[in-house]
Amino acid sequence: MNINHLWLIVSACFVFFMQAGFVCYEVGFIRSKNVISVAIENILTFVITTLVYCFLGFALMFGPTHFGIYGSDYWLLSHLSLSQNPLGFVFVFFELMFAGTAVTIVSGSMSERTRLLPLLIAAVFLAGVIYPLFGHWVWGNLFIDQPTWLRQIGFMDFAGATVVHGTAGWVSLAGIIVVGSRKDRWDATGKLIKLGRSNIPFAALGTFILWFSWFGFNGGSLLEFNDRVGLILLNTNFAAASGVVGAILTNRFFIKDHSYMEAIFMGALGGLVAITAGSNYLQPLDAVMVGFISGSIVAFSGLWLEKLGLDDAVGAVSIHGFGGAAGTILLAFFAPLEFLGGQTRLVKVLVQFAGVAVNFLWAFGLGMLMFYLINKSLGLRVSEDEEEKGLNIVEFSDIYSWQDYLKMTHYESLTQDLSGKIQVQNQLLQKQAKLLVETQEQERVKLARDLHDGVGQSLAALKLQLGMIAQKVKSEHGDTMLSGQAERTVNLAAETIEEIRGVLFNLKPALLQEKGLSASVEILLQNLKDSRGITFAYNLLAPMPAWEEAESLNLYRIIQECLTNILKHAEATEVMINFSKLTSSLYLFQISDNGQGFNKHEVHAGIGLNSIQERLRMLGGKLEIITEEGKGTTLMMEVPYEY
Structure with missing residues (x-):
């Protein structure tokens, strides 16, 4: 019992490390002006999942069942001791990490144009209702021995290809439909425009972290440590590798105008998602086949979504939705007969297909309703101007992103005509600006000349005349009041002249010319x-x-x-x-x-x-x-x- 506890805790920590993998992967796949927003979203959604799932979702998912539909009793993690399950809170900790994975996936697909608050609200419903209820139908017997309806008809999903990844993938599909595509994702003719990535090596690091963490995802799902752990880990690794091969070959022979680079990432993750359904049942060669076929399906589905005009920023729908469905259904074709629960292979295929269909209707249907209501009440999407600036600026006022925004939007952007000749718009603007500056300089010189030659000289003559009058008054009448007034008038004229000289100096500071x-x-x-x-x-x-x-x-x-x-x-x-x-x-x-x-x-x-x-x-x-x-x-x- 002690080593089972330890193995489950270690596996849960592996799965938690997936959060770092998702951050790296998503940040690498989106544009730099949105990376802060995505990173902060991932932290906040995990915080929400921790609280909502543990205090509400866990009870719905693993509590004593009502009609095989929903659980109860374990609200706020109370009454766990009554289950007499020796794993206790260790099991809760492990399952929390799975819920965190499902919730994190959704926000990534809607990146670069979705406001933060609506995503956090969606995380509450996903962690508290959508994910745990479907999970109860499949895994409701894992904590206490009880019947749940999909489990009863023979549906199999060992570690969550459908329960975790399919649910997240189909909710993501609903999200990208409601929120719409990113600005300028397609041109006027409907041709896809590549928006660029911030850091592909960072995405590669994220892929390796996810690959590493998946060993805990699948290995820990056995809920004990025995000789099958090695097989599970090998199958996980084989499927990821063959998924890359399947996606690259599909890209090479069937998909045009697409870089094989994305196929590497999507193939690896698609293979990992697919093998999650059957890593405990399949033999290594079967795992290779599941990974290879799923990698190809992920590549095709990504192309299909683009043809439909659906913009998934990180490929979440293809990887988790279609990859999870492929792995779950392929399990029925490749699993040894002893794992089919007494059903024929054809019946098992139909059961697996039915489970995937129910998962799609549940997750996609509730996802559409949820995002529709959020969009109508709060609004999902930022404005076009805010999207152009980037969510780093809009949500977090990041000063360095402001500088990047200025670089990208300044008027020196180049336009290329149909003949391929580059026309530089800023040349005309610079010419106009120079003309304006020269005009201003001429006006300044004229103003200075008029002040000096006109008003200045008149005041200087006035000062001279007043001085002569003051001297005459003083010599003829002595130091009288009139003489004092004349002197004050002379001083006022002198001050006015100095003011004009100051204005002239200010019009063209000598210091500026010298230094x-x-x-x-x-x-x-x-x-x-x-x-x-x-x-x-x-x-x-x-x-x-x-x-x-x-x-x-x-x-x-x-x-x-x-x-x-x-x-x-x-x-x-x-x-x-x-x-x-x-x-x-x-x-x-x-x-x-x-x-x-x-x-x-x-x-x-x-x-x-x-x-x-x-x-x-x-x-x-x-x-x-x-x-x-x-x-x-x-x-x-x-x-x-x-x-």
Whole structure:
């Protein structure tokens, strides 16, 4: 009894390690802008499964049966001792890991366009109702000896090809139908567009982790440690390997325009799912055949789903739904007669097919109802704009994902015409921006000349005349009140002239011409620090490009405006300025403060944003604002440059 306890605990830990495998696999298969969202979803769904399944789902699945349909009594894990099962809480721990596997699979298939909260709500229903009730029909006798209806008719599923993986696969199918495909997954002609992967080596690591963890998944399902464990582990390994071969050959000879790379991953996991149904019953050569056939079915089913316009981000429906169904039905063809429970092979095939059909109707049907209701009440999908930005930004406001988003969406994107010639859109934009800057420079020069030659000279003459009048009044009438007023008028004229000189200096700072933009900004920050007492952190993370004079002036004004706004409105104590390169032709100015922030949907003017955006547009740049009331503000300004 002790070694059985130990084996089950070790196997459960193996199965728990599957969660790490799913994270690696899913993160590797989706785009970088969504990896944080997927990783956090997997953690949260396992948390939900732990609580919901243990306190509700376990009782429905393994409690004393009512009509062979549902269990009871073990609510909140009470009354377990009455079962007289020596495994006790060890069994609960082991089965929890299986439930966690089923729930995790669903969120992966709907990645990159589904909001977090609806997925967590779906996890509650899957862990608490959908999975445990079907599990009761097949495995309800594993904890206490009792009849359940699918078990009674002879349905066989040793470790959960249908109970765990089929259930998860068909709920995933319902989810991707309701939520719809990812943006730009198909072009206007219906041709599939490859959206890219974030990290295929990471997905390979995830596949190996899942492969390793499956030894506990299948080996532990024996619920004891005996001489059949070796056979189970060998069969598991054989099926995974032959699944890869089956998927690759199918891809090579029957499927065009698809990389064999995906066939490797889907074949391995499809073979593992399939052998889960019969790893305790089959001989090694039979396991090889089951894996090979299932790998081919997984590859074909993935193509079929694409033809139907169904977008499964990680291949979950093909691997777990179709792979689980294939392995469960193939069990009836390859299992030795002594394991068929007295049924003929034909009857067993029909029984296995019936069990798979019931599983599909139950999981897919309830999945459709669940996701339909969630979609109608809360909404499943993020907006197109949020999907374009990525869920890292939408759900978690990740700053590095913001930078990646700016890289991908800046106006320098290339378009290729039908003849294959690449047309660079930014050349026209740069030409227009340069014209605008030159026009602005001409206007600035004209303004400075008019102030100097017109108003400035008139005031200088006025100052001279008033000075002569003041001297005359003083010499003729002595130090009278009139003389004092004249002197004050002269001083006022002198101050006005100095103000004009200050404006002229501000229009074209000499410091900017002498020392360049980077040094000028540093001096500006030091002056503000000395006068206002704010802490500034200035990080020049990449050398400044060789800006033209007009560009430098506009950039200086933009930075000056940003800092002025912080001093006037933010009530900040700390400011961080980072200058860095996004690409070889795109520079990023990032200015962050720890001030009071604001609601950018309500505030459109009055804090200098219009002026900043106008100057950036002249330079062909773009402004992104990340802010929240009470949590500071970050301005991210991308500006193109020639290299």
